[in-house]
Amino acid sequence: MLTRPERCWTLTEDDILALEIGAAILGTGGGGNPYIGKLRARQALRDGHKLRVVSLQALPDDAKVVSLGGIGAPLVSFERIKEGREGLRCVRALEERLGFKADAIACEEIGGQNAMEPLIVASLAGIPVVDCDGMGRAFPEMQMSTYSIYGHRSTPSVMCDPHGNVVIFDHAISEKWHERMARACVIAQGGASTLASAPMSGAFLKRFAVPNSYTRAVALGRAVMEARRNHADPIAAICEMEQGKLIHTGKIVDLKRHLRGGFVTGEAIIEGFDAYQGETGSVLIQNENLVFKRDGQVEVVVPDLIIILDIDGGEAITTEMLRYGQRVAVLAVPCHPLLRTSEALEVIGPRGFGFDDIVYRPFGADVVRNQRAGDE
Amino acid sequence: MLTRPERCWTLTEDDILALEIGAAILGTGGGGNPYIGKLRARQALRDGHKLRVVSLQALPDDAKVVSLGGIGAPLVSFERIKEGREGLRCVRALEERLGFKADAIACEEIGGQNAMEPLIVASLAGIPVVDCDGMGRAFPEMQMSTYSIYGHRSTPSVMCDPHGNVVIFDHAISEKWHERMARACVIAQGGASTLASAPMSGAFLKRFAVPNSYTRAVALGRAVMEARRNHADPIAAICEMEQGKLIHTGKIVDLKRHLRGGFVTGEAIIEGFDAYQGETGSVLIQNENLVFKRDGQVEVVVPDLIIILDIDGGEAITTEMLRYGQRVAVLAVPCHPLLRTSEALEVIGPRGFGFDDIVYRPFGADVVRNQRAGDE
Numbered sequence: 001m002l003t004r005p006e007r008c009w010t011l012t013e014d015d016i017l018a019l020e021i022g023a024a025i026l027g028t029g030g031g032g033n034p035y036i037g038k039l040r041a042r043q044a045l046r047d048g049h050k051l052r053v054v055s056l057q058a059l060p061d062d063a064k065v066v067s068l069g070g071i072g073a074p075l076v077s078f079e080r081i082k083e084g085r086e087g088l089r090c091v092r093a094l095e096e097r098l099g100f101k102a103d104a105i106a107c108e109e110i111g112g113q114n115a116m117e118p119l120i121v122a123s124l125a126g127i128p129v130v131d132c133d134g135m136g137r138a139f140p141e142m143q144m145s146t147y148s149i150y151g152h153r154s155t156p157s158v159m160c161d162p163h164g165n166v167v168i169f170d171h172a173i174s175e176k177w178h179e180r181m182a183r184a185c186v187i188a189q190g191g192a193s194t195l196a197s198a199p200m201s202g203a204f205l206k207r208f209a210v211p212n213s214y215t216r217a218v219a220l221g222r223a224v225m226e227a228r229r230n231h232a233d234p235i236a237a238i239c240e241m242e243q244g245k246l247i248h249t250g251k252i253v254d255l256k257r258h259l260r261g262g263f264v265t266g267e268a269i270i271e272g273f274d275a276y277q278g279e280t281g282s283v284l285i286q287n288e289n290l291v292f293k294r295d296g297q298v299e300v301v302v303p304d305l306i307i308i309l310d311i312d313g314g315e316a317i318t319t320e321m322l323r324y325g326q327r328v329a330v331l332a333v334p335c336h337p338l339l340r341t342s343e344a345l346e347v348i349g350p351r352g353f354g355f356d357d358i359v360y361r362p363f364g365a366d367v368v369r370n371q372r373a374g375d376e
Numbered sequence: 377m378l379t380r381p382e383r384c385w386t387l388t389e390d391d392i393l394a395l396e397i398g399a400a401i402l403g404t405g406g407g408g409n410p411y412i413g414k415l416r417a418r419q420a421l422r423d424g425h426k427l428r429v430v431s432l433q434a435l436p437d438d439a440k441v442v443s444l445g446g447i448g449a450p451l452v453s454f455e456r457i458k459e460g461r462e463g464l465r466c467v468r469a470l471e472e473r474l475g476f477k478a479d480a481i482a483c484e485e486i487g488g489q490n491a492m493e494p495l496i497v498a499s500l501a502g503i504p505v506v507d508c509d510g511m512g513r514a515f516p517e518m519q520m521s522t523y524s525i526y527g528h529r530s531t532p533s534v535m536c537d538p539h540g541n542v543v544i545f546d547h548a549i550s551e552k553w554h555e556r557m558a559r560a561c562v563i564a565q566g567g568a569s570t571l572a573s574a575p576m577s578g579a580f581l582k583r584f585a586v587p588n589s590y591t592r593a594v595a596l597g598r599a600v601m602e603a604r605r606n607h608a609d610p611i612a613a614i615c616e617m618e619q620g621k622l623i624h625t626g627k628i629v630d631l632k633r634h635l636r637g638g639f640v641t642g643e644a645i646i647e648g649f650d651a652y653q654g655e656t657g658s659v660l661i662q663n664e665n666l667v668f669k670r671d672g673q674v675e676v677v678v679p680d681l682i683i684i685l686d687i688d689g690g691e692a693i694t695t696e697m698l699r700y701g702q703r704v705a706v707l708a709v710p711c712h713p714l715l716r717t718s719e720a721l722e723v724i725g726p727r728g729f730g731f732d733d734i735v736y737r738p739f740g741a742d743v744v745r746n747q748r749a750g751d752e
Contacts, residue, residue: 093546097473158546165553167561168544170469170534177541181564185543188560 007058008128011051011119011218016041018221019214023115024316025224025238026217028305030288031112031138032074033318036081041116041123049123053214054104055131056206063202064100065130066091067147068194069108070117071159071182075320076191077113083162087121090196093158093166100199106130108145108197110213111138111288112318117194132209136336137305140263140287142182143175144348146338147200150208154178154197161189210336224314234314235329238307243364244333247292247300248281249274249311252326257319263287264319268308270328281330283308285319286353292330301355303340303348304363305333334364383434384504387427387495387594392417394597395590399491400692401600401614402593404681406664407488407514408450409694412457417492417499425499429507429590430480432582439578440476441506442467443523445484446493446570447535447558451696453489453568459538463497466534466572469542473532476575482506484521484573486589487514488694493570508585512712513681516639516663518558519551520724522714523576526584530554530573537565586712600690610690611705614683619740620709623668623676624657625650625687628702633695639663640695644684646704657706659684661695662729668706677731679716679724680739681709710740 011019020038023031045051059065068087070077091102105122108114110133122129134145148154155178159167167185172178186193220241227237239246250270257266265286272279284291289306292299300306308317311327339348340362350358387395396414399407421427435441444463446453467478481498484490486509498505510521524530531554535543543561548554562569596617603613615622626646633642641662648655660667665682668675676682684693687703715724716738726734 163553164547164549165545165557166547167557168546169541170544171540171542173540177539181541181543181561184560184564185557188557 007055009053009131011045011053013042013045015218016045016051018218018225019115021221021224022217022219023110023112024318025220025307025309026110026136026305027112027138027316027318028288028307029285029317029319030074030140031109031114032070033078034113034116036078037113037116037120040082040084041119044120044123051119051123052128053131054128056209056211059104059130059202059205061201061203061206063103064199065104065106065202065205066094066102066196066199067106067108067134068118068121068196069114070192071142071195072186072192074113080162080190080192082192082194085124086160086162086194087117087196088124089160089166090158090194091121091125093160093168094156094196094198097156097158097168098198102127102199104128104130106200106205106209107133107213108142109133109135109138110210110217111135114138115214115217129214130205130209131214132205132211133213134209136210136213136339137303138288139348142179142195144352146208146210146344147197148175149344149347152198152200152204152208157182157195157197159185159189159193159195161193163189165189208338210338227314235309235311235331238309238314239331242333244305244307244331246329247332248272248276248279248294248330250276250281250328252322252324252328255322255324257285257322268322270330283330284355287319289319290353291350291355291358292332298358300332300363301350301358301360302353303335303344305335307331307333332363334362383431385429385507387429389418389421391594392421392427394594394601395491397597397600398593398595399486399488400694401596401683401685402486402512402681403488403514403692403694404664404683405661405693405695406450406516407485407490408446409454410489410492412454413489413492413496416458416460417495420496420499427495427499428504430504431507432585432587435480435506435578435581437577437579437582439479440575441480441482441578441581442470442478442572442575443482443484443510444494444497444570444572445490446568447518448562448568450489452566456538456566456568458568458570461500462536462538462570463493463572464500465536465542466570467497467501469534469536469544470532470572470574473534473544474574478503478575480504480506482576482581482585483509483589484518485509485511485514486586486593487511490514491590491593505590506581506585507590508581508587509589510585512586512589512715513679514664515724518555518571520728522584522586522720523573524551525720525723528574528576528580528584533558533571533573535561535565535569535571537569539565541565584714586714603690611685611687611707614685614690615707618709620681620683620707622705623708624648624652624655624670624706626652626657626704628698628700628704631698631700633661633698644698646706659706660731663695665695666729667726667731667734668708674734676708676739677726677734677736678729679711679720681711683707683709708739710738
C-alpha cells in the first residue's frame, strides 16, 4: 500500500546513534533512557532488517497505522531487557482481533526510549514507521497523546509482556480508564510491557499527529554530535535546532524527589551562576520536568519543553539521574501547536498534572522579548 | 442443544432462599455474602427470566460451557451493587472473540456469593446453569478450581466491570499468571468485576467438575430452614446433610486479623465450652478458614471444609464478620475427592496457602474413629 519509496527513508546505524541523543533531549527528563532501545534497533539492522521511516505526506489516507510503545517503569525496562518480539506479538494479536493488516507503525512518544520501540517492531513486521508521534516529547500517561486528545479511541489495544502473556483491552469507557487498567496490568506483568493501540487512518494522522518526529530527533542528535566533534557548544546547537532558549545555568543545591503513585515527583533547586548569578531556578518534576520557576515566579510550564542538560557535554539528564551538585543548563523549547489548543491543555496543561494554580502561558514570544543580553 | 428438559430443574424463589443459606455455609468463611446475589436472582425471576439448572448427566459431551463468577473483594461487591449485566457482557464478548455460542453456564465456586452470579447470567442469556462447580466450596484465587487443576486453560477470558470496560485476557502462560493479571486489573476497575473463562466441553465437566453443587447447596439450605422451623438443631442438620462433624464449640476470646496482599489473614482463638470445656480451638484464616487446631495440634486442614457457625441460629459467619465474644460452633466437612488428589493438593492443599509445615491428612476416617462421645 505504501508505494512511494522516494518518501521513505532508511535509517543507518549512525542515524540510530543520533536518534538516541535527540530522543533523550526531547524526553524532557522522562520517557526513559533510549540506550537499550538503541542496541536493539542496531541489532535489528545488523540482522538484516530495514528501519524504514515514511513521511506523513506519503501516507495514503486509508492506510491503517498502529501506534505502539513500551508501557511501565522506564527503570525496569532498563534493567530487564525485553524479550524482543513483544511489540510484534501486540501487532499480530491486534490484527487478528480486528481482522485487518497494519500498513505502518506510529510512534506514541518521540521523547525517551519509546522513540526506538516502533522502529524495531516495524522492522520485524517489514513495514515502515511513520515520521510522526503523539507528543513531540514525552508524557507519563497514555491519554496524553494528540491521538487520544483529538478523538482517536485507543481500544481495542493489546499488551504483551516478555513472559508471553497477552491482554486485550477490548473496550475502555474513556482514554483515562484505558490508562488506569493498562497501568495496573503492566505492574502485575513485572513493570515493563509493550502496548499497541487500535489502528488510526492515514488521514487522521495527517491532521492530528505531531509531524516529522524522527527527522527532528535524528537532526537534533546529529547537531549535538557535530558540535561535540567541532568543540563547539552543543547547548547552543540544541537551541538553534529547536527554537529553544537557554533559560538558566547553575548548580543543583537541593533536590526533593519521591515516588508517589508510580511516578517520580519532586523539585530541583538550581542556584544560578554565570549570567544567572544571584537567581534561583527551580524545576517541578512528575516523571518529566513540568514547571520552571525563577525566584518563585513561574516562567515555563508544561506542555512546553523544559530540558535539563549537563552543562559541559550537553547530555540530557533524566529526572531520576538528577544529583546534588550537578552543574546544569535549563532549556525551554516551545511545544508543537497541537499541544496548545484548549482540548490539549485540558489533558496536558498544568491542570492535567495537578498544578491547579498555574496558568499556562505559551513559552516563546514574550519570554524572548524580555530576555536579557546574557542569555545567548 | 440441551434437549432433555426432564433433566432440567427450574429454581423457585424458595430455592433461592435456601441457596443463600447453603452457599454461605459452603463458603467456609470466604466467598462473600450471597445476600445481594439472592436479591438479584430473585429480581431476575420476578422479571420473568427462568433460573434453570441442568444436571451433568444431561449435558451433551460436546456442549460448550462457560464458567464465570465475580472477581474482586467480596466486601466491595456487597457495598457497590453490580450494574447487573456484567456477566452477560462477558459471555457475549467471549463468544465474539472465539466464534462460538455458549450452551450453558458453569459455576466457579458454589461457596459464597459466586453461587448466584452464574444463575443470573444464564437466566439473562436464556440458557441453563450446570449443576456443578469447580471447588465444592470457596477458594480465594481463580487457579484453585478443579477446572484449572485438571488441565482446562481458562484463557481467553473476559472481564467486565460495572462501568462498561471490557478486558480480554487473551493468553496467560499459566493459570497463576491469569489470576495475577486479572487481580491487578479488577483492583483498577474498582474492586468487583465479573470474569468468564474460555469454554469447557460437557465431557470435560463430567470428569472434572464437582457434581451436584446446586442440588447440594439448596438441600443444605432447606435442611437448615426446616430445622429452624421445627425448633430442631440446624447444626446437627448440616452435619447430617454434609457427612460433617461438629469438632468444637466455644467462645471467641482472641482474634488477630489483618489485610495482607488483598487477603484477610489471621487467627481466631476459640475457648471451648460444653463438651469442649478446657480445650482451646484455633482457626487460621486466609479469606477462608484454612486450618483448625486443638490445643496447638492440627486437626483439620484445607481443602477439607472448616465451617464456623453461630451456635444458636446456625448461620455461617464469614471471616470478616468474626467478632470477639461470639459463641460459635466449628464444623468439619470432608471435601470432594477431586480436591484430594496430589495434583489438587499442590494447588489447594496447605502448601498452596503457604503452610509449608502442615501435612494434609484427609478429614474423615481417623478423626471420626478418635471422636469422643460428647461430639454428637
